[in-house]
Amino acid sequence: MDFASVVVMPPVFVYGPLANLCVLHAFSCVAVAAEARAEGVQITCADVPLPLAGLAPGTGAVDGLLVDDPRMVKTLVFVAGALGLGSAQPLTVSCGGRPCAAQVFPGQPGCLAWDSEAWGRRYARILSHAVQEIICLKDQVPIGDFASRLPMILSRAGARVAATTSVPADLRSATGAHTVEEVGCEITYAGFFLSRAYTLRHPRFDGTLSATIRREVFVASDAALVLPYDPIRDRVLLVEQFRMGPYGRGDPLPWMLEPVAGRIDGGETPEAAALRECREEAGLNLQELEPISSHYCTPGYSTEVFHLFLGICDLPDTDKRQGGLATEHEDIRTHVIDFARAMTLVQTGEANNGPLVLSLLWLERERARLRASA
Structure with a gap:
């Protein structure tokens, strides 16, 4: 062996999210981590659904953990790259009362102060599941491909955490997954x-x-869906777009009418996702959200859950316009129609999207109440 060619990676100083014990368990490296401190830096985070925090120069000190096991260091470096935490930088930390040369990932600093306890309560389990998936994919997916995959990885992790809160079992079996x-x-x-x-x-x-x-x-991932409704004008907004499901099935008309819909990002609530999607897809600022249902779509083979809402808003007089995000290759047309015409779509079968049919039938039941309180 040419010992001169052996590269010894310096230990990694982890802080913030990656130093959370729940997240560290995903690496199985709690036992090989030692307490350490970095001086002359501060930890901050950005105002995003799942903040990953970062280091910036400062007058204080940041406590963290030092991991020097070569196998764990290699895994940490890969996961940090997959999470987009930047290139490793050299950093001298204090460990056991002695200075130690280490490497650190600058992360994603922002304008908000870091609250370790609050972050752990809300996000630690999500990031732990995301890290587990990244590690499982380590030998299948090149590190450069994770940038485009990360939003879905975090969304799937968020859905897995949300799944731990189940609905009652008064009629169905209460037999547990364990x-x-x-x-x-x-x-x-x-x-x-x-x-x-x-x-x-x-x-x-x-x-x-x-x-x-x-x-x-x-x-x-889980998804949030909203049927925008104007109770004063008694009209709804539908979105229309090309859908791969009907196309792949062989449907000669693969453009579909739907509620506004979108993926729930990791760390985001269904309500926040619903409000965001209405702004992005239809340019609407909702006044209120009415929950309709949360349900599995195709439980025989898919984990996907739909969180369905009715969104109270003022709808424009324009009956058609374009919407969607170019960054997500969305090509969306919106339709503003009155309630009677919407129900005709249900009767003729042109409304052949399950969430749209369910939303309209729910609206038919609740319409008098909504209009009376508008």
Whole structure:
């Protein structure tokens, strides 16, 4: 072996989000981390749905952890690159009362003060799940590809955390997921979207365990959907766009009428996503959100959950206009129509989008109340 060619990576000083114990458990490196302190720097974060924080020059000191295990250092460097925390910089830290040469990632500093406890309560589990997915993809996805994949990774992580709060089980079985015997789980596809194959046995209604089965799951993010409604003018806004599902099925008319819809970003609430999507897709500032339902779309093979709302607003007199974000390659046309015509779309079947039909039927039931209070 040519020992001169062996590159020894310096230890990594982690702080803020990556120093959170819940996140560190995703790396399995809690046991090999030592307390350390960096002087002459400060930690701040940006006002974004899932702030990752960063270091900037300052007069104070930042406490963190020093990781020097070579295998863990390599993983940390990869994950930091995937998270977009910048190029590693040299930094001397104090560890055990002695100076230590380390490397640190500048992260994503911003204008807000860092609150470790508040961040941990709201975001630690999301980032932990995101880190786990990044590590699983480490040998499949080049580091340069993560920039475009990261929003979906964080969204999937946010959906996984949201899933831990379930709905009542008064009629259905209260048998818990912990009773399922998971034999194995593997990522079978890793593009912008993700699919996993599970090998498992689950309890049957007769009290026995099922045979070992293999099932593939499309791992999606959660989505927020809004039907904008003007109760004074009694009109709704629909969006129209090309959809791959109908096209891939062979539908000769793959343009679809829908509510306003969009992915819930990691760390974002369904309500915040609903308000944001209405601004982006339709240029609307909603006055109020009325929750309609939160439901699985296709639970037989997909993790996707829709959070469906009615959005109270003033709708313009213009019946059609363009919308959407060019950065997301959206080509959207909006339609403002009166309630009676919208219900005609349900009757004729032209409204062939499930959330749109559900929203309109809900509006039909609640319309008198909404109009009376407008």
